[in-house]
Amino acid sequence: MRSGLVILLVTCVAVAAFALIVQNPFLLDLTFAALLYAVLGQAWNWVSGYAGQVSFGHALFFGCGAYGAALANWHHFSPWLGIASGIVAAAAIALAVGFPCFALRGHYFSIATIAVAAIGEIYVKNADWLNGAVGIEFKLASAGLGSLQFTSKLPWVFLALAVFALVQLATIALENSRMGYYLRAIRANQDAAASVGVDARAWELRALIASAAATALAGSLYAQYTLVVEPESILALPISISIALVGVVGGLGQLWGPALGALTYAFLAKYVAAQLGGSGRGLDLVIYGGLICLIAALRPSGIAGYVRELFARRRLAG
Amino acid sequence: MSALLDVENLQKRFGSLRALDGFSLTAERGKLTGLIGPNGAGKTTAFACISGATKPTAGKIVFDGGEIEGKPYHRVARLGIARTYQVVQTFAEMTVLEAVTVGALMRHPRLSDARAKAADTIEFVGLGPKRDTLGKSLTIADKKRLEVARALATEPALLLLDEVMAGLTPAEAQAAVALLREILGRGITIVMVEHVMEVLMPIADHIVVLSAGKTIFSGTPHAAANDPAVLEAYLGPPIT
Amino acid sequence: MELGPLPQLLVSGVLAGFVFALIAMGLTLIFGVMDVVNFAHGEFLMIAMYLTLGFSLVGLQPVLALPFVALALFLFGAFVYRIFVRRLLEGPPEASIFGTFGLLVLLQGLAQFFFTSDVRSVNNAWFTGAVRLGPIRIGEPELVAALGALVVAIVLYVFIEYTETGRGMRATSEDRIAATLMGIDVQRMNALAWGIGSACVGAAGALLMLTYQVYPRVGAEFALTAFVVVALGGFGSIQGAFVGAILVGLVEVLGGFYISPAVKLIPVYLLYLIVVLLRPQGLLGRR
Incomplete structure (x- = not known):
């Protein structure tokens, strides 16, 4: 537990220093994206890593947050009100959808999450009060924390860093709590967990609600950052997939998995692909998809699992 | 004081298969009750029903004065019934x-x-x-x-052990028996499934024999060893 | 009673169902034999559609290209099993979900890289008219696609039910350990299931090019429909997939007409949720 806190502190200081030193907007943009993905991957990890219920529908929760912020802007409310309502909406949907769906396991559950998210996407594309398939463009306001609009990218990096630290702290607390133990037990063997009094559905539901809320928070930050929401870029299946893939690449059910996955994603998929002139041409997908295939076939414990093995081996050797 | 666990005429069907068809068992507080029977007699299904892992089709399970049949698995555990698995989980x-x-x-x-x-x-x-x-x-x-x-x-108040002795070396089995006695010494009631009757004889206070889903015997270990119906279930019909 | 457009809708629904059936049969065959859901199934379909497009560019019409596309996809599927899926089976259960999902991302990315996101279609010179049957009017491309799918589906069914290899596959899907004891080479059966399952989408892809356009993300919509069909019929059941596909075809066409074309897939996805929650073994499933 202490080592986790120390690593978190060092990471936050390092990221903050990096953001203050580099002036390059492209790198700041990349840092913001990596932090946001680390948050999304960790939130997903609570349900799909620790509890082992693989969701391919998290774009729905992401969309709740994004549309909450967009609606608030549209109707001249404070963005903070929009964020709060997006989080509440995501949690409510998680409760309503999770309750029946946690009767399912394995691919039955995964496909159900795809179906639910697809229904949500189709609904939004046809809902007038959400401006349908066109989406919502934000009205510009004077910069500041009140309007949650800024003229530079630096405040965004710090905001994302704060949320990232919060989510990591929550995960450290989770790992050292009854809930963390129960979720891991459910993933390992639901039947045996029930035999010692673990109500799998109730705990999975709690994890999903927390996960939905955190994902919605990240969604509203993303919307405030880009100042536009479109169903295609917020709610579509590829968004759900990238959230899941960050979690898988890093390593399921591990504290630093999502952060490592997000770093890999930002570096490989965005930076390298951009350097090779392949952004928008699918090269990021090729690199990332290939990486997932390799990890699934060779190292299911992900990058974080690999790093841990390395350390364990060194400790044995030394 | 009444028995801790009282199972009455339990039935469990999977489709047309009758896994349990009249299973009854009483476990007295602080005692070790052995549940034996040939392969496929329904011992593991009986445990699954008592612990709440599956719902019995009919019958009654009274634990510590309350009916528990059909309650969810995790809730039965909270009431004080813990179990181990035949195939380790x-x-x-x-x-x-x-x-x-x-x-x-x-x-x-x-x-x-x-x-x-x-x-x-x-x-x-x-x-x-x-x-x-x-x-x-x-x-x-x-x-x-x-x-x-x-x-x-x-x-737990009641511990259900499903073939914990199977596959152990003689030394390990001896250690296991010592452990069982210590558990009993803590006042925990044990119901224990074993495939091999000999294992249970020295430690069980009471024996229940299950054959084809039905309780065919309930009594002391000594009586069980001399009961013709038990012997028949294990060895086949007597040769005349 | 005035039937209005109903007969037309029913016929269109059933015809659409035949093509869905072919895609879903491939998916359920793979699942049945080794309990793996191929999340990249739609991307295999996408590859088949691009291949058909390629054949048409050198002058081969989709219907003639069909056997070649199916053969190519057979080899591709067996190859993917041999070098990749086999390893996933050795890992934890999530590995096959993520692995085939990674494949989905990889294949989509490759398609986008090589063919761009442009929407392309085959210049279909053979079937352009329409057939009239009383009040019902059916486009020739739709009719040919549906009948072609029906023929391939029947061939597959006969193969599974009545050949030695097909019986071996069914035995493997019922009990892998028993199959091994009976001397069935499970690795070969798995590779064969991936080959045949992929050949199904190969044939379906060729036929779909008569009526659809291809683009890198075309697979998602069909794959999702195929998941619904497979769940409806019961994971692993070939006959179930066929019945489920016709049901889904009808739901989609009727929903599209009576509610709105934009939301035609909502009833289909709802159907999945209702079926897996209330009857997880599917309508004709065995588990």
Whole structure:
């Protein structure tokens, strides 16, 4: 537990220093994206890593947050009100959808999450009060924390860093709590967990609600950052997939998995692909998809699992 | 005082298959009741019904004065029935201490309390030196001990043991018997399934014999060994 | 009683169902034999559609290209099993979900890289008219696609039910350990299931090019429909997939007409949720 806190502190200081030193907007943009993905991957990890219920529908929760912020802007409310309502909406949907769906396991559950998210996407594309398939463009306001609009990218990096630290702290607390133990037990063997009094559905539901809320928070930050929401870029299946893939690449059910996955994603998929002139041409997908295939076939414990093995081996050797 | 567990005429059907067809069992407080029967007699199904893992089709299960048949698995566990599995069901990626802590968390929601309770239980079953070993890396005998520890950590009133002695070496079996006596000494009631009758004879206070889903005998170990119906179920019809 | 457009809708629904059936049969065959859901199934379909497009560019019409596309996809499927899926089976259960999902991302990315996101279609010179049957009017491309799918589906069914290899596959899907004891080479059966399952989408892809356009993300919509069909019929059941596909075809066409074309897939996805929650073994499933 202490080592986790120390690593978190060092990471936050390092990221903050990096953001203050580099002036390059492209790198700041990349840092913001990596932090946001680390948050999304960790939130997903609570349900799909620790509890082992693989969701391919998290774009729905992401969309709740994004549309909450967009609606608030549209109707001249404070963005903070929009964020709060997006989080509440995501949690409510998680409760309503999770309750029946946690009767399912394995691919039955995964496909159900795809179906639910697809229904949500189709609904939004046809809902007038959400401006349908066109989406919502934000009205510009004077910069500041009140309007949650800024003229530079630096405040965004710090905001994302704060949320990232919060989510990591929550995960450290989770790992050292009854809930963390129960979720891991459910993933390992639901039947045996029930035999010692673990109500799998109730705990999975709690994890999903927390996960939905955190994902919605990240969604509203993303919307405030880009100042536009479109169903295609917020709610579509590829968004759900990238959230899941960050979690898988890093390593399921591990504290630093999502952060490592997000770093890999930002570096490989965005930076390298951009350097090779392949952004928008699918090269990021090729690199990332290939990486997932390799990890699934060779190292299911992900990058974080690999790093841990390395350390364990060194400790044995030394 | 009434018996801790009273199972009456339990029925369980899977489609057209009658896995249990008139299973009855009474377990007195603080005693060890042995449940035996030939392969496929329905012993494991009986345990699954008592522990709440599956719902019986008909019949009554009274535990500590209350009817529990059909209650969810995790709730039955909270009432004080813990079990082990015939085919071990460990938490593969958790260490011994972590796995037993999951059990201890049922009565001790604070993690530090639960870990302390788990550590004690691990010592009690003799797994102390292996507390940081992953469940999947244990030997079969140790996995069975781990399951017993996980079940004991929930501080049950009734412990259901499903073939914990099977596959143990004579020395291991002897250690297991000593452990069982200690558990009984703590006032925990045990119902224990064994395929081999000899294992139970010296330790059981009471024997119930199950054949083709039906209770065909209930009495002392000595009477069981001399009961013609029991012998027939085990050895086939007498040769005349 | 005035039937209005109903007969037309029913016929269109059933015809659409035949093509869905072919895609879903491939998916359910793979699942049945080794309990793996191929999340990249739609991307295999996408590859088949691009291949058909390629053949048409050198002058081969989709219907003639069909056997070649199916053969190519057979080899591709068996190859993917041999070098990749086999390893996933050795890992934890999530590995096959993530692995085939990674494949989905990889294949989509490759398609986008080589063919761009442009929407392309085959210049279909053979079937352009329409057939009239009383009040019902059916486009020739739709009719040919549906009948072609029906023929391939029947061939597959006969193969599974009545050949030695097909029986071996069914035995493997019922009980892998028993199959091994009976001397069935499970690895070969798995590779064969991936080959045949992929050949199904190969044939379906060729036929779909008569009526659809291809683009890198075309697979998602069909794959999702195929998941619904497979769940409806019961994971692993070939006959179930066929019945489920016709049901889904009808739901989609009727929903599209009576509710709105934009939301025609909502009833289909709802159907999945209702079926897996209330009857997880599917309508004709065995588990």
